[in-house]
Amino acid sequence: MSISPFFSRTVRTALTALLFLAAGPANSYGIQATHYGNPDTPGATVRSSGETERLVLDTLFSTELTPGAVHTRYLVSGPSIMDVVTVDLSAPWLHFETFRPDELTPPTKQSRAVDRPDNRVIAAVNGDFFSFETHRPIANQMVRGQFAHGVPARNRHHFSVDEDGRPYMDALSFSGSITLSDGETHPVQGLNRLYNDEGILAFNRFAGDRTPSGSNILEFGLLPAGPTDQAGSGIEQTLQVQEIHHEGNTPIPQDGYVIRVQGAEKTAGLAGAIAKGDLVTFRPGFEPDRRGLTDVMGGGVLILDRGQPYSGTNEARHPRTFVAMDRDTTTVYLCTVDGRQLTSIGMSYREMADVLLQLGAWQAVNLDGGGSTTLVIRNEVANSPSDPGGERSVANALLLVSTAPEGEPVRLEMMPDTFELFPHESQHITIRAFDAAQNPVPVPDGLSWEFDPALGTLADGVFAPGKTDTTGTITVQTDGISARADIRIHHYTTLTPDPDELKMAPGERTSLTLLGRTADGTTRKIPLDRVRYDQPDGALYLSDDGTAFATGHGTGDLHLDIGSASATIPFTVRGDAVVDVIHDFTGDISGWATPSQTHRAQILGVDPDHSTLSHADGIGVWTFADDPDRNVDWDIRITRHLRQELGSQLYGSYIGARVKADDDLEIRFVIRDGDGQLEAGPPVRLIPGQWQLIQTRLSDDHFEGYLNGDGRLTREGNQVNGFRITASGKEQGAAVTLEIDRILASPFPLDG
Numbered sequence: 001m002s003i004s005p006f007f008s009r010t011v012r013t014a015l016t017a018l019l020f021l022a023a024g025p026a027n028s029y030g031i032q033a034t035h036y037g038n039p040d041t042p043g044a045t046v047r048s049s050g051e052t053e054r055l056v057l058d059t060l061f062s063t064e065l066t067p068g069a070v071h072t073r074y075l076v077s078g079p080s081i082m083d084v085v086t087v088d089l090s091a092p093w094l095h096f097e098t099f100r101p102d103e104l105t106p107p108t109k110q111s112r113a114v115d116r117p118d119n120r121v122i123a124a125v126n127g128d129f130f131s132f133e134t135h136r137p138i139a140n141q142m143v144r145g146q147f148a149h150g151v152p153a154r155n156r157h158h159f160s161v162d163e164d165g166r167p168y169m170d171a172l173s174f175s176g177s178i179t180l181s182d183g184e185t186h187p188v189q190g191l192n193r194l195y196n197d198e199g200i201l202a203f204n205r206f207a208g209d210r211t212p213s214g215s216n217i218l219e220f221g222l223l224p225a226g227p228t229d230q231a232g233s234g235i236e237q238t239l240q241v242q243e244i245h246h247e248g249n250t251p252i253p254q255d256g257y258v259i260r261v262q263g264a265e266k267t268a269g270l271a272g273a274i275a276k277g278d279l280v281t282f283r284p285g286f287e288p289d290r291r292g293l294t295d296v297m298g299g300g301v302l303i304l305d306r307g308q309p310y311s312g313t314n315e316a317r318h319p320r321t322f323v324a325m326d327r328d329t330t331t332v333y334l335c336t337v338d339g340r341q342l343t344s345i346g347m348s349y350r351e352m353a354d355v356l357l358q359l360g361a362w363q364a365v366n367l368d369g370g371g372s373t374t375l376v377i378r379n380e381v382a383n384s385p386s387d388p389g390g391e392r393s394v395a396n397a398l399l400l401v402s403t404a405p406e407g408e409p410v411r412l413e414m415m416p417d418t419f420e421l422f423p424h425e426s427q428h429i430t431i432r433a434f435d436a437a438q439n440p441v442p443v444p445d446g447l448s449w450e451f452d453p454a455l456g457t458l459a460d461g462v463f464a465p466g467k468t469d470t471t472g473t474i475t476v477q478t479d480g481i482s483a484r485a486d487i488r489i490h491h492y493t494t495l496t497p498d499p500d501e502l503k504m505a506p507g508e509r510t511s512l513t514l515l516g517r518t519a520d521g522t523t524r525k526i527p528l529d530r531v532r533y534d535q536p537d538g539a540l541y542l543s544d545d546g547t548a549f550a551t552g553h554g555t556g557d558l559h560l561d562i563g564s565a566s567a568t569i570p571f572t573v574r575g576d577a578v579v580d581v582i583h584d585f586t587g588d589i590s591g592w593a594t595p596s597q598t599h600r601a602q603i604l605g606v607d608p609d610h611s612t613l614s615h616a617d618g619i620g621v622w623t624f625a626d627d628p629d630r631n632v633d634w635d636i637r638i639t640r641h642l643r644q645e646l647g648s649q650l651y652g653s654y655i656g657a658r659v660k661a662d663d664d665l666e667i668r669f670v671i672r673d674g675d676g677q678l679e680a681g682p683p684v685r686l687i688p689g690q691w692q693l694i695q696t697r698l699s700d701d702h703f704e705g706y707l708n709g710d711g712r713l714t715r716e717g718n719q720v721n722g723f724r725i726t727a728s729g730k731e732q733g734a735a736v737t738l739e740i741d742r743i744l745a746s747p748f749p750l751d752g
Contacts, residue, residue, distance in 0.1 A: 055354055057082075065122050066402050066438045068094050071377060076337075076355060078317075081344040083375045083383050084359065085123045085334040085400065093404035093437070095165045096332070097295045098127065100148040100206055104135050104393035104708075107374045108381060114399060115379055120439050123400040124376040125321050125334050128298035129368045130395035132601040132707055134194060137395045139298025140174055140286070145231025147284050148206040148396070150174035150191030153298065154287075157365045159323045159398065160296040163232060167325050167332055168290065169302070169363045175287035176202060178259060181278040186270070188259075191284055198263025202284065205254050213248040216264040220244045220274055222282065223256040233293040234285035241278045257282060297367070297398045299323070301349065304364040309353030316597060317346040318641075319373035319386045323398065324356050324364035333361055334400065336375040340386040340641050368394065370599075378440075388719070389676015393708060407435035409444055412483035414476060420488035421456070421465040422530055423563030428462050431476055431483065450475045455487055465489045467564075469518040492516030495526070495565040502540070502558075502571035504550035506747045507578030512546050516565065532561045539573040541650060543716055549650055550578075551747050577748045582647040582655075582720055584742035585620045589613055591642040592620065592722075598637055605634035605730070620740045624725075628733040637670070638738075639722035646720045649698055649745050651713050655720060656695030656750040658741035661686045665736065666726045669696055670706055674717025680706035680724055691741070695750050720745075 060073040060081075068091020074082045087094060099110045107126050115121040128137035139156040141148040145163075154173045161167050176188030178200065189199040192207040203211050211219060222239035239256065250258050259282070261267050285291070303310050303322055319339035325332045333356070339346020347355070349366065356364050371387040372394050385391050415430045433443045449458060451474040456466040463474070469491040475484045498513040514526040529544035536542075539554030550573040558569040595603055595611035603611075610625040624636060640646055649655060655669055669681040681696040681703050696702050698718050704711040706724065720743055730736070744750055 055351060057355065057358065064438070065377065066094070066120075066404065067091055067436075069122050069400060069402075071123070071382070074355075076347070076351075078345050078347070078351075079343060080317075080347055081338045081384065082347075082355065083336045085375070085377075086359075087332045087334070087400060089165060089167070089330050089332060093402045094122070095401055095403070096161050096167070097399050097401055098141055098143050098148070098297050098396055099124075099399055100137075100141055100143055100396045102208070104130070104395060106391045106393050107376045107397045108379055108391060110397040111376045111379050111399060114401065117439075118403055118405055120402045120404070121379065121399050122377075122402050122438075123334055124397050125323070125336060126368055126372045126374045126392075126394045127396035127398050129300065132599070135395060136192075136194070137298055140172055140296055141298055141396055142233060142293060142296035143206070145294045146204065146206070147174075147191045147233075149193070149298075150176065150202070150284060151193050152190065156298055156300060157302050158296050158298050159365055159367075160290070160293045162292045163294050167329050168293070169325065169365050170286075170288065170290060172286045172288075172290065172296065172298075174284070175289075176282070176284045178202075178283075179281040180270075180273050181275075181280060182273050184273065188282075188284070195262070198266045200266070201260045201262065202282070203252050203258045203260065204256070205252060207252060210252060211248050211250045211258050211260060214262070215247070216262065216267055217248055218244070218246060218261040218267040218271055218274070219248060219250045219258050221250060221253060221256065221258050222280065223253055225279055231294065232291070233296070234283065234289055234291035236281050236283045239280055239282055241274060241276050241280065244274065244276060297323075297396065299365040299367045301366050302364065303349055303353045303366050304356055304361055307357070307362050309357065310349040312349065315348045315350070317348050317351075318369050319346050319371070320352055320369040321367040321373045321375075322352060322356075322364055323367060324359075324361035326360050327362035331360065333359060333364075334375070334398070336373050336383045337369075338373070338384045338386065339369075341384065344384065367398070387676045388672055388674065388717070402437060402439070404437035404439060406439055406441050407437065409433035409441050409479075410436050410481060411438075412443075412476060412478070412481050414474075414483040414485045416485060417483070418486045420490060421463070422490045422526075423465055423467070424532060424561070425530070425563075426462050426464045429458070429474075429485070430461070433481075444478045447476050447478050450477075451487075455489055463487075465491075467491055469520070469522070490516065490524070490526075490562075491518065492524075492526075492562060492565045493519050495560065495562060495567040497560065497567050497569050500569060502548055502569060502573075504540075504548070504571070504573050505575035505578055506550050506552055506573060507580060508550045510548050512542065512548050512569075514546075514560065514567070516562065526562060530562070532563075533559060536571070540571050541716070549716075551650060551652065577746050579750065580647065580745040582649075582743040582745050583645065584618065585615060585740070586618045589615045589620050591640055591645060593639045593641055595622070595624065595636075598639065602637035602639075604636070605630070605632040605727075606636060618741070622738045622740075624736050624738070626730050626732055626734045626736075631732060634665075634725060634727040634730060636725040637722060638725065638740075639670070640720070646743075647745060648716065649718045649720070650747075651698055651715050651718060652747070654695055654697050654746050654749050655681075656693055656744045656746075657723075658691055658693055658744075659686065660691045660739045660741075661688060661736060663688050663730075663734075663736040664727065665738065667694060667738075668724050668726075669694075670721045670724050671698065671703060671713065672719045672721040673709070673712070674714030677709035678706045678721060679703040679709040679711055679713060683726065693750060695744075697749075 056077040062072040068088040111121040111124040139153040179185040191202045221242040225238045225240045320337040338344035374391045375383040494517045528546040541549045594613040595608040606624045666683040684694045
């Protein structure tokens, strides 16, 4: 078994955070602090606004990513972990751009799609809010001078840069026009936008290969009439009509547009004004008129508006992604805040504003947060996304790019830089080289290695441990530059389990501890994920975290081996099954998302602002109000913010809940599997006015993909994420109440 290259770095970060939580400010541990906005303050504090509690920041680490860009991680009282990439716009080679993939894609893949020599992606964050159904962003986006998405989003703020790299933050609304050969100018209602009403739309390569099909439409393809030397918002483009269609599904040229006229009256009025070969003028822009923007990323509300913090009513704490700039627009801050985790609870808008003011920000806009919050550094995830599976696939990303040319190597890096091995394991070692701009460059020839032979052997980049319990270092060097790694070799003569025998009832779980003893008498605890063992069949399951789960009736032996020592644990599982109460509502409803907090794409057919979540007599009560303005079937998510409190259920166990509705509904469990994917169980129709125990078995035969899932559950780590409610034919304006008493789990079917 080999250790992940990022194992030691992850462990150090987690331990550091816990040390801060337990023992106080970062600087007491000798970690170098870098504070922005007030360099005279050794432990930066945030002054609160309104009723917001005073926040305190401690610097966990600060690292230069490239000249002009510094990555700093803060521990904020709460607690919350905040990552900030501070960018000096006067530094040469740096610029911001956005990326729009063909489909929902993790930010790391979006970063790698742009990253190449002389165009290195230094950092990236997830971008705009988006629809899970259409995979389109909610607001506007421009990529390197071209519109990727244009909508009249009057109340959504954007971060943008012009061709000179100057940053702006505006509430931008798409405003386009097309002037036909007869001189008449017509407004264009959107670009790459789905729009059902009468009007004119434009499509380019970011919409795909072809336009949507339809009826009562007129489409004409356009190509540039000559060379174009300008790109950006508000710039007129002269184009020539290449072809005309009347049924949609028109091929979209890579370097042109398709203009779509919708509605019988509008189509009839313009059909005679367009002919093949005509020259037309297309002007895609914004309102207010902001000419020459090249990269635009949509967002939400302003967290800071010219130094004034957010003053709205949203006080919820969540994972956050936001971008800010200082008053002189010479510094930009890319920021993420982890949330929905025990070590980081997230921030409210006001708390974010307070922190940004302390860092020196003047203007800031909120991007998509929650499970989407992701910071990428040099193509690797740098923060801790709240989805158990890690980074979420999103619609677009905001990138910090360096065009610094590659130079000679000035630094080596060994990965991992800390690792430990047991006798049956090995470790692949990777060497990377970097130039003065921190760009990765080819590793020089002639590497020389140095380490104590008692540690082990190195062949073809793979380190194998020796037969001595010891510690040491391994060093590599060439041409005056070097790197090193710290190594511990574990070699035990005996292995002792605690307990040395397992006697359990089905559904019970217990912790198993393994102690190893070295030749000199030293005793250490050995992690289960470093031990070789075969899972017993049927009655027992052993998790890598050291938890033994009783999954059925039976007896047997559990054999454990670490290469130099082994042990056997007999087990017996018998008796009545234990029912695990995953969650009940005897306390309160904290951690459950209210309808107004749920993503709009996950609560269809109802009015979330008039739907409620309350607590009464130890029961969670959801009341859903039908959307009076839309006749849409209901498809509603009931979801939990805090994943740690919902348990971790094994594949094959049964999940149940006691529920009651006062109207006809279908309900199904939504499970987040151990890989972070969402899966939905089979629907159960509720009998109005009657308490029911609904349940399903956690197996691939019963679940299907939901949102980003595929219906395949993992062996362990399956968590109850909530419920999906569907209904059709509800009277417009009607209200339905759903009550949930408790959520249960058992290795066997639950008894009603």
